[in-house]
Amino acid sequence: MVMSIGRRAGLADGDLDELIQGVRLRLWRTQGDDARAETVSASYVHQAARSAAIDIVRARRTVLASASESIHDTIIADTTSQPDVQLEERETADRIMAEVETLAPDRRVAVKLHLAGYQREEIASLLGWSDVRTRNLVHRGMIDLRTRLAALGLAPSGGS
Amino acid sequence: MDDNALRQLIRSRIDNVPESRTDCPPPEALESVAFSPRGDAAQRAILEHVATCAPCRGEFDLLRTAQAAAPGARRSPLPRWIPALAAASLIVVVSLVAFRDTDSVVRGGDNAGSGVELLPPTRATDGVTLRWSAVAQAVSYRVEVTDGDGNLAFSAETADTVVITPSLQGEGLRWAVEARLLDGLVRTSKLDTLPTSR
Numbered sequence: 001m002v003m004s005i006g007r008r009a010g011l012a013d014g015d016l017d018e019l020i021q022g023v024r025l026r027l028w029r030t031q032g033d034d035a036r037a038e039t040v041s042a043s044y045v046h047q048a049a050r051s052a053a054i055d056i057v058r059a060r061r062t063v064l065a066s067a068s069e070s071i072h073d074t075i076i077a078d079t080t081s082q083p084d085v086q087l088e089e090r091e092t093a094d095r096i097m098a099e100v101e102t103l104a105p106d107r108r109v110a111v112k113l114h115l116a117g118y119q120r121e122e123i124a125s126l127l128g129w130s131d132v133r134t135r136n137l138v139h140r141g142m143i144d145l146r147t148r149l150a151a152l153g154l155a156p157s158g159g160s
Numbered sequence: 161m162d163d164n165a166l167r168q169l170i171r172s173r174i175d176n177v178p179e180s181r182t183d184c185p186p187p188e189a190l191e192s193v194a195f196s197p198r199g200d201a202a203q204r205a206i207l208e209h210v211a212t213c214a215p216c217r218g219e220f221d222l223l224r225t226a227q228a229a230a231p232g233a234r235r236s237p238l239p240r241w242i243p244a245l246a247a248a249s250l251i252v253v254v255s256l257v258a259f260r261d262t263d264s265v266v267r268g269g270d271n272a273g274s275g276v277e278l279l280p281p282t283r284a285t286d287g288v289t290l291r292w293s294a295v296a297q298a299v300s301y302r303v304e305v306t307d308g309d310g311n312l313a314f315s316a317e318t319a320d321t322v323v324i325t326p327s328l329q330g331e332g333l334r335w336a337v338e339a340r341l342l343d344g345l346v347r348t349s350k351l352d353t354l355p356t357s358r
Contacts, residue, residue: 015222026320043291044322046226050195050294051320053226057187057219086176093173096166097212109204109211115167116211126207128199142163 022052099148107141114138192296194223276337276349287325298339305335
């Protein structure tokens with residue numbers, strides 16, 4: 001169940017296992033025997049999780065750098081399976097993303113995070129905005145975007 | 161085409177772009193935004209990148225998952241499942257090492273970009289648990305405890321933000337932390353008093 005939740009959020013398979021393992025190793029390394037483990041605070045576990053997570057990210061960067069060539073080949077091969085549909089979707093997405101880039105800065109970042117799937121309260125927290133300000137910027141940003149896309153003949157409907 | 165359709169279209173595009181990652185922010189920058197969101201211009205640029213880069217999004221969500229495990233953290237802005245996931249992870253870890261969470265938890269403020277903020281020390285089994293707030297882009301921390309005469313009583317180097325000292329005797333103990341940053345700069349805390357172990 002946990003893994004399915006992780007996948008839904010876009011976390012790669014094994015990320016959570018890797019994180020837990022990293023925390024475990026840190027606790028064992030620093031705490032040693034069970035007696036010392038009694039002194040472990042929840043905040044220490046949090047710090048261990050933090051350093052484990054950043055280590056995973058660093059390690060992944062290294063692996064990706066060395067594997068980038070094969071990844072690129074795979075993706076290029078995949079795009080040839082349904083070239084017409086994929087090309088059209090890709091072009092549409094590129095036009096939308098290009099229009100997003102033309103939005104006013106505050107609306108742009110709000111819309112990008114909104115379209116990336118972040119919830120309003122997450123956006124507010126990440127940007128240090130109030131809920132009202134966030135709602136306003138997402139709403140107005142999406143109106144701007146729809147207007148621009150309509151002008152391009154993409155005519156999206158629906159609300160934010 | 162509603163918002164969800166727009167999301168799916170863009171997500172599909174982003175997921176299928178071969179990513180060289182040459183323009184991606186360093187892991188420490190993602191960590192800074194995940195753990196110390198400030199909403200300044202630099203962090204906003206990072207967030208805009210995260211929103212349109214699948215690998216960075218995955219890394220950022222992983223870091224946010226770790227952040228959500230923070231004890232006593234303010235109400236999480238993450239989706240409802242992430243705190244639950246983090247809590248589940250925490251429980252697994254906790255059960256594996258059989259620790260009892262008896263310490264009172266004190267969370268530091270967001271001091272990224274400034275000096276190191278020391279948190280109140282707590283008694284450990286033998287010594288004292290010293291904690292401080294993380295500093296953005298810090299690669300290591302040096303902790304020093306000095307006695308009333310200024311002599312070094314204890315020192316440690318760590319990548320974490322917690323150390324447990326051995327038993328420390330004497331009066332007038334003080335401690336400080338020095339953060340060494342990725343760019344070679346150093347940030348220091350104030351010198352604070354330290355209670356003796358016993």
